[in-house]
Amino acid sequence: xxxxxxxxxxxxxxxxxxxxxxxxxxxxxxxxxxxxxxxxxxxxxxxxxxxxxxxxxxxxxxxxxxxxxxxxxxxxxxxxxxxxxxxxxxxxxxxxxxxxxxxxxxxxxxxxxxxxxxxxxxxxxxxxxxxxxxxxxxxx
Amino acid sequence: xxxxxxxxxxxxxxxxxxxxxxxxxxxxxxxxxxxxxxxxxxxxxxxxxxxxxxxxxxxxxxxxxxxxxxxxxxxxxxxxxxxxxxxxxxxxxxxxxxxxxxxxxxxxxxxxxxxxxxxxxxxx
Numbered sequence: 001x002x003x004x005x006x007x008x009x010x011x012x013x014x015x016x017x018x019x020x021x022x023x024x025x026x027x028x029x030x031x032x033x034x035x036x037x038x039x040x041x042x043x044x045x046x047x048x049x050x051x052x053x054x055x056x057x058x059x060x061x062x063x064x065x066x067x068x069x070x071x072x073x074x075x076x077x078x079x080x081x082x083x084x085x086x087x088x089x090x091x092x093x094x095x096x097x098x099x100x101x102x103x104x105x106x107x108x109x110x111x112x113x114x115x116x117x118x119x120x121x122x123x124x125x126x127x128x129x130x131x132x133x134x135x136x137x138x139x140x
Numbered sequence: 141x142x143x144x145x146x147x148x149x150x151x152x153x154x155x156x157x158x159x160x161x162x163x164x165x166x167x168x169x170x171x172x173x174x175x176x177x178x179x180x181x182x183x184x185x186x187x188x189x190x191x192x193x194x195x196x197x198x199x200x201x202x203x204x205x206x207x208x209x210x211x212x213x214x215x216x217x218x219x220x221x222x223x224x225x226x227x228x229x230x231x232x233x234x235x236x237x238x239x240x241x242x243x244x245x246x247x248x249x250x251x252x253x254x255x256x257x258x259x260x261x262x263x264x
Contacts, residue, residue, distance in 0.1 A: 009155050016154020016214040017147045024146045024209050045218040052219040053226070076158050076220070081150045085216035085244070086183035086208075089252035090191050097256075108249070111218075112241055119222040 004068075011069045015077015023082050035100045038091045038107055041084065046114040048083035053122030055079070062130045142205055149210015153183075157215050172236055173224040176217065177244055183216035184248040188255020196263035216248075 001009075023044050030040045055075050059066050088111055095104030157179045164175030190208050193199035221244055228237035 009158065012158045013151040013155045016157075017151035017210075020150025020153070020210050020214045021143060021147050023213060024143070024205075027209075048219040049222040052223045056223055072158070077154050079219040080157060080217040081154045081214035083218035084213040085180040085218050085221060085248055086187040086212040086252070087216075088218065089184040089248040090187045090256070092249055093188065093252045093256055094191070108245070112222075112245055115218055115222040116225060116241065119219075119226050123226060 007069060008072045011073040012077040012080075015073045015079075016081035019078040019081025019083075022078075023084065035095065035098055035103070037103050038087075038095075041087050041091065042107065042111055042114060045083045045088065045111060046118045048079045049115040050118040050122040052079045053119040054126045057123050057126040057130070061127065141202075145202060145206040146210040146213075149206045149208075149212075150214040151210075153211040153214030153216075156211075157217065171233075172228075173221070173240060176220050176224055177240065177247070180216045180221060180244055181247045181251045183212045185251035185255045186215075187212040188252040189259045190255075192256045192259020193263055196259065198259075198263040 026044060027040050032038045032040055052075055055071070059071050059075070088107075092104045092108050095101070095107065157176075160179050161173075161175035164178060168174050187208055190199060190204060190212070194201065194204045194208075221240075225237050225241050228234075228240060
C-alpha cells in the first residue's frame, strides 16, 4: 500500500466511524417503536443521499481542485457510514414477519423513491446555484 | 462503551466497502457499480444472520452494536447506491440505472431473508 492509499483509507475509516456514530445517535434520540414505520432510517438515508448529491457535484463538476481527501472523508466515509442499506432490508423483513406487512411494503417502496429524489434534486439544485455564480462571476 | 462499539464497527465497515469497490472496479471497470451492489447484499446477509442470532439469544446486544449498527451499517450504503444510480441515468444508460435500483433492493431484501432464515435454522 502506498502512503497515499493509506491516507485515503484512514480518511474513509474516520469518516465511516463518525457517520455510523451520528446515525446511532439519531436512532437513540428519535427511536422507532416496535412495528412502527422506520422514519429515522428513512430520513437518515434520504438526507445522506441529498448530501452526496451536493458533494459529488461540487467535487467533480464545480471545483475540480478540491483536496484529494475530501471525497474519501465526507463521501465514501461519513455519508457512506451514515446511510445504510442493511438496516433498511432487515427492517422490512422484521416488519413483515411480525405482521406489519403493509408498513413493511410502504417502507420498501418509499425509501428508494425518497433517496433517488433526494440525490437528483440536490444535484440539480447545486448545478443551478453553481451556474448562476459562474454567470455572476463573468459579469463582474 | 456502546458508542465505542459503533465507532469501531464503522471504522472497519467503511474501509472494507472502499477496498471492495476499488478491487471490483479494477477488475470489472466502472460502467456498473458491482462493488457497491456486492457490499450492500453481503451486508444485508450478515445483518440478517446477526439479527436472527440476537433474537434467538445467541449473540449479545454488544455484538449487535459492533457488527450490526457499526460494521454492517457502514459497510452498506444508501448514498453511494443512489448517486451511482443517478450517474447511470444521466450518462444515458437508463436501463442500467433501473437494473441497479431494482436489483439492489430485491437482492438486498433476499439476502436479509436468507440470513434470518439461516439464523433460525442454526439457533432456534
